[in-house]
Amino acid sequence: MKLGVFMVLLNNMGFEEALDYVAAKGVKAVEIGTGGNPxxxxxxTDELLADNGKLKAFKQAIDSRGLIISALSCHDNPLHPQKAIAKEAHDSFIKSVQLAEKLEVPVVNTFSGCPGESDDAKYPNWPVAPWPNDYRELLDWQWNEKIIPYWTETGKFAEQHNVKVGLELHGGFSVHTPGTLLRLREAAGEVIGANLDPSHMWWQGIDPVAAIKILGKNGAIHHFHAKDTLTDTDNMNMNGVTDMHSYAEMQDRAWQFRTVGYGHDVKTWADIVSALRLVGYDYVVSIEHEDGLMSVNEGFTKAVHNLQQVMIEEELGEMWWV
Incomplete structure (x- = not known):
């Protein structure tokens, strides 16, 4: 496995300055934002797709620092009921796939998206309860009429370009658990997999190690994010896991994102890395910084330090003791 970083945390730096910064920290891979929310x-993407000279220089800037690109990422909602928003997200994904093929990057990360309640809707609708039955009927309509058809077609496009789709399991989107990911994968094909982020498992009450085992035995982990979550018990008892307080209202939230090691201890992260190795994931662990209590530099630096203690990087040798 290689330690990497999601470069959008350094959007205030120029590209080569940011590459120098992360290389000096000891990471070996970069995940690069290509549109959407990152x-x-x-x-x-438009420039690099149109100009082979710029494409070559972009790749050389990364290669020359001993780095690889783990994924291109364009997190957005291609199923948004407002057609203009959905088109922008879809176009961003398509261009990211085309660029990934040119750069020989194996994964493009995004969200599954979330449709509305009808073709006339203006906003996404995320059902989270099976009753009243309206919600269940809505969920069936979304999956059968929007989610499965879109990702079946779009997944085929990615596959034709030798790119896998890494869907981040994220609340507010239709694919947000191991079960929903596997449901879509069964319908749309093995090109669909997870960009698995433990932070989104913890706040939903899902054990990340169990999630890794569930998805890993199906070969369904395409990429991995490293971010932590801290639960505030009192606020959780007040507001539950679907707490709608702004992320900025940290004293009032039931849970909040933290840098690696500040929500769960290093032993927990060692268990996560070991579970990844156990299921055969031998790719990149990409640090994502969204900690409201630490600067980018401090949060990223501490995440690197904590993960370097538990990363399993060397090839597995022969079990001489067997």
């Missing part, structure tokens, strides 16, 4: 500050 933005594309470090990677203008």
């Amino acid at each position: 933005g594309n500050v470090h990677c203008n």
Whole structure:
């Protein structure tokens, strides 16, 4: 496995300055934002697709520092009921896939998206209860009419370009648990897999190690994010896991994102890394910084330090004791 970083945390730096910064920290891989919510500050997909010279220089800047690109990421909602929003997200994904093929990057990360309640809807609708029955009927309609058809077609496009789709299991989107990911994968094909982020498992009450085993035995982990979550018991008892307080209202929230090691101890992260090795995941662990109590530099630096203690990087040798 290689330790990497999701570069959008350094959007205030120029591309080569940011590469120098992360290389000096000891990471070996970069995940680069190509649109959607991460933005594309470090990677203008239109320019790189149109100009082979710029594409070559972009790749050389990464290679020359001993880094690889683990994934391109364009997290957005391609199933948004407002057609203009959905088209922008879809186009961003398609361009990211085309660029990934040119760069020989194996994964493009995004969200599954979430439709509305009808073709006339204006906003996404995320059902989280099976009763009243309206919610269950809505969920069936979303999956049968929107989610499965879209990702079956779009997944085939990615597969034709030798790219896998890494869907981040994230609340507010239709694919947000191991079960929903496997449901879509069964319908749309093995090109669909998870960009698994433990932080989103913890706040939903899912054990990340169990999630790794569930998805891993199906070969369904395409990429991995490293971010932590801290639960505030009193606020959780007040507001539950679907707490709608802003992330900025940290004293009132039931849970909040933290840098690695500040929600769960290093032993827990050792168990996570070991579970990844156990199921055969031998790719990148990409640090994502969304800690409201630490600067980017401090949060990222501490995440690197904590993960370097538990990363399993060397090839597995022969079991001489067997």
